[in-house]
Amino acid sequence: MxxxxxRLNYNFxxxxxxxxxxxxxxxxxxxxxxxxxxxGPLPFNHCCLRMLKYAPCxxxxxxxxxxxxxxxIYLCNKECMEVADLRYEAGExxxx
Numbered sequence: 292m293x294x295x296x297x298r299l300n301y302n303f304x305x306x307x308x309x310x311x312x313x314x315x316x317x318x319x320x321x322x323x324x325x326x327x328x329x330x331g332p333l334p335f336n337h338c339c340l341r342m343l344k345y346a347p348c349x350x351x352x353x354x355x356x357x358x359x360x361x362x363x364i365y366l367c368n369k370e371c372m373e374v375a376d377l378r379y380e381a382g383e384x385x386x387x
Contacts, residue, residue, distance in 0.1 A: 296361060298376075299329050349375060362385045
């Protein structure tokens with residue numbers, strides 16, 4: 292099974308209208324059906340939660356409060372997030 296990370300910002304209002312018109316649920320729409328509703332990439336601060344506790348970044352070991360929602364690891368910036376996504380797509384599991 293191919294693993295792919297898609298962190299995209301969608302126009303959910305329009306996508307929901309399309310799903311209702313086509314008689315589907317939002318979660319059942321294919322990537323091709325979702326494509327017209329993409330507004331752009333999801334910002335880093337929407338992909339990660341700012342925690343009270345600081346921990347080392349999984350990629351570069353800098354202290355950071357940002358916990359990635361997708362992988363459950365601490366990441367310090369967008370570049371480290373992209374590296375983590377590439378590692379995930381290559382098959383690495385993040386067991387912390």
